[in-house]
Amino acid sequence: MDDLLRDGKDNLAMQALAPLSRTYLPWSGYAMRPSGVVKVLNEMVINQRSVVVECGAGLTTFYIAGLIQQQGKGHLYTIEHDPEWIAVVRGLLVQGGLESYVTLIHAPLVDCELSLEGTAWYDRAVIAQVMGDRAIDLLVVDGPPAYDLARQYARYPAAIYFQSQFAPDFAIVLDDIDRLGEQHILAQWQEKIPGLAVKQLAIDGGVAICSNRSGFSVS
Numbered sequence: 001m002d003d004l005l006r007d008g009k010d011n012l013a014m015q016a017l018a019p020l021s022r023t024y025l026p027w028s029g030y031a032m033r034p035s036g037v038v039k040v041l042n043e044m045v046i047n048q049r050s051v052v053v054e055c056g057a058g059l060t061t062f063y064i065a066g067l068i069q070q071q072g073k074g075h076l077y078t079i080e081h082d083p084e085w086i087a088v089v090r091g092l093l094v095q096g097g098l099e100s101y102v103t104l105i106h107a108p109l110v111d112c113e114l115s116l117e118g119t120a121w122y123d124r125a126v127i128a129q130v131m132g133d134r135a136i137d138l139l140v141v142d143g144p145p146a147y148d149l150a151r152q153y154a155r156y157p158a159a160i161y162f163q164s165q166f167a168p169d170f171a172i173v174l175d176d177i178d179r180l181g182e183q184h185i186l187a188q189w190q191e192k193i194p195g196l197a198v199k200q201l202a203i204d205g206g207v208a209i210c211s212n213r214s215g216f217s218v219s
């Protein structure tokens, strides 16, 4: 029954996403679920998020860029560790005429003192060089890969690193919230990030969305 409900939501989400792609997109188990992508885009439209940082490139990159093009405002900074995957994503963006809306940042995974349990994170020097102290109002966390126990907290540093750059009204989307590792990360963020008194917490499509303001619901 749960599977049927989930499939139904994803089918509906694919219909909602259809106007943003005219070419074939390589959906796979790596991608955020379609109903999760819809939550991200809803957050951008309904709560007016325009400067977006994304950890982990893929189909989310394509859809966020497509929405930015359609809305006529904003920019996406996508952080990715794998240069070969960046080339694939860049190809999709070029095919869709979307490359000018995205800055693809190749940041290798390195030791990071912000990490829990010493997991590697994106090279902060590379990120800082590209982004400076630019304010952001949406952080989408779907990387680095965290599917095995040894890397279950791999995504923790994202919100800690970017907290000094959050706009007065910001939101964070964390994918894979069905996993214990991500649930622990979310709890830690709520403890450690001043203002992230989760006034809006939507859990659906595999993503958790939290914000420092009540905002409008995206579910």
Ligand SMILES: C[S@@+](CC[C@H](N)C(=O)[O-])C[C@H]1O[C@@H](n2cnc3c(N)ncnc32)[C@H](O)[C@@H]1O
Residues within 6 Å of the ligand: 028, 030, 031, 032, 055, 056, 057, 058, 059, 060, 061, 080, 081, 082, 085, 142, 143, 144, 145
């Ligand atoms: C969970 S995926 C990120 C997916 C992306 N946000 C999306 O929704 O498509 C995490 C990492 O897996 C890798 N990855 C993504 N898609 C892949 C694919 N189809 N095959 C191999 N690796 C992939 C990339 O390095 C990416 O940063």
